[in-house]
Amino acid sequence: MAINPLPPGTGTTIGIDGLIALLAKLPGLGPRSARRAVLQLIKKRESLMQPLARALADVADSIRICGTCGNVDVQDPCAICCDPKRDAGLICVVEDVSDLWALDRAGLFRGRYHVLGGTLSALDGIGPDDLNIGPLVDRVREGDIREVILALNATVDGQTTAHYITDRLGALNIDVTALAHGLPVGGELDYLDDGTLAAAMKARRKF
Amino acid sequence: MAINPLPPGTGTTIGIDGLIALLAKLPGLGPRSARRAVLQLIKKRESLMQPLARALADVADSIRICGTCGNVDVQDPCAICCDPKRDAGLICVVEDVSDLWALDRAGLFRGRYHVLGGTLSALDGIGPDDLNIGPLVDRVREGDIREVILALNATVDGQTTAHYITDRLGALNIDVTALAHGLPVGGELDYLDDGTLAAAMKARRKF
Numbered sequence: 001m002a003i004n005p006l007p008p009g010t011g012t013t014i015g016i017d018g019l020i021a022l023l024a025k026l027p028g029l030g031p032r033s034a035r036r037a038v039l040q041l042i043k044k045r046e047s048l049m050q051p052l053a054r055a056l057a058d059v060a061d062s063i064r065i066c067g068t069c070g071n072v073d074v075q076d077p078c079a080i081c082c083d084p085k086r087d088a089g090l091i092c093v094v095e096d097v098s099d100l101w102a103l104d105r106a107g108l109f110r111g112r113y114h115v116l117g118g119t120l121s122a123l124d125g126i127g128p129d130d131l132n133i134g135p136l137v138d139r140v141r142e143g144d145i146r147e148v149i150l151a152l153n154a155t156v157d158g159q160t161t162a163h164y165i166t167d168r169l170g171a172l173n174i175d176v177t178a179l180a181h182g183l184p185v186g187g188e189l190d191y192l193d194d195g196t197l198a199a200a201m202k203a204r205r206k207f
Numbered sequence: 208m209a210i211n212p213l214p215p216g217t218g219t220t221i222g223i224d225g226l227i228a229l230l231a232k233l234p235g236l237g238p239r240s241a242r243r244a245v246l247q248l249i250k251k252r253e254s255l256m257q258p259l260a261r262a263l264a265d266v267a268d269s270i271r272i273c274g275t276c277g278n279v280d281v282q283d284p285c286a287i288c289c290d291p292k293r294d295a296g297l298i299c300v301v302e303d304v305s306d307l308w309a310l311d312r313a314g315l316f317r318g319r320y321h322v323l324g325g326t327l328s329a330l331d332g333i334g335p336d337d338l339n340i341g342p343l344v345d346r347v348r349e350g351d352i353r354e355v356i357l358a359l360n361a362t363v364d365g366q367t368t369a370h371y372i373t374d375r376l377g378a379l380n381i382d383v384t385a386l387a388h389g390l391p392v393g394g395e396l397d398y399l400d401d402g403t404l405a406a407a408m409k410a411r412r413k414f
Contacts, residue, residue, distance in 0.1 A: 016266060016270070016280070018262055019262040022255065022259045023259070027240065028243060029233075029236065033235035037234055037235060040234050042266075049263055050263075050267050051229055052229045052263055053264040054264075055225055055226040056226065056259055056260035059245075060252050074222055097249075098243065098246050
């Protein structure tokens with residue numbers, strides 16, 4: 001209950017219940033955890049609640065989509081596209097910004113990215129024009145690109161999209177590669193699905 | 208990727224990583240779920256991110272502790288203490304605001320509350336003066352109170368606190384009651400601890 005007394009309120013319209021309802025819309029939070037979060041925020045008003053309100057407002061104001069690669073950042077072109085230490089001849093194609101972040105956290109790729117914004121999906125009616133594929137082809141045609149790495153999910157839609165992009169890039173004289181399929185590190189054969197086992201067997205290599 | 212273009216930024220200091228770090232401090236969210244939440248917020252900038260920023264700032268500005276009962280609300284006295292339809296002769300004593308909310312959601316108590324802000328704890332060095340107990344005694348002495356219901360957790364500290372409050376209220380001519388102990392509804396004997404079974408056996412009643 002470490003809350004300082006405050007001067008009388010200034011006409012709040014949303015209130016505590018509204019704040020709980022908004023927080024409950026975040027992935028990973030439901031009504032119960034949103035209530036816990038709000039109590040925590042109220043207890044840490046100055047160290048957490050006010051900074052969080054400012055950070056949300058700041059990022060909401062300044063966020064933009066990189067016109068080159070589709071990443072989200074507070075600048076356009078994004079920090080990755082601007083980084084001269086990254087190899088501009090390598091483009092790693094991902095479905096979503098979350099995939100870009102995951103690859104970049106791993107720190108094993110020092111080229112640039114291209115975010116499609118989804119995958120082709122006949123069921124959901126998503127065609128090539130709904131994705132960021134045309135700009136990728138332009139980028140490869142106009143830039144000095146050596147290799148395009150397709151880092152799409154190992155799902156039917158992801159692989160369909162990979163095949164489509166490979167076709168579109170076929171006429172241009174570059175390498176198009178894809179992430180390997182096989183056993184995840186630490187994976188036990190007994191628990192893996194047949195598709196993974198078949199892919200790992202097909203791609204077996206000399207030991 | 209449904210984000211509208213924006214005019215150039217206005218000097219963000221915190222950035223996306225700072226927002227993720229702040230969100231990860233909420234209970235129930237870690238770094239991974241905070242990243243997912245931030246991506247969701249960015250995708251729903253106008254319907255979720257901006258309203259959430261405003262709600263946080265509003266509530267941070269307007270939140271206050273009810274001087275009567277210790278509840279948090281945007282007004283003092285709080286909505287519960289101001290509600291004339293609630294029985295002012297009944298006070299339900301709880302440890303924390305979260306307990307108050309839990310009881311009030313259940314909708315089975317139509318009196319008023321008193322939030323202690325914790326429990327007595329020799330280990331943590333929390334004595335009666337650190338809790339909201341004195342004001343409770345004053346409230347009972349000065350008001351027209353018929354019954355005080357101790358709705359404290361069934362923990363050692365909770366029950367110690369309940370005994371202490373019962374002693375303090377002993378001289379005043381009111382009923383002091385406590386929540387019943389026993390089997391939780393839907394509970395199976397096989398999975399319950401010995402303490403619960405003993406309490407349920409001791410408090411057995413004619414069927």
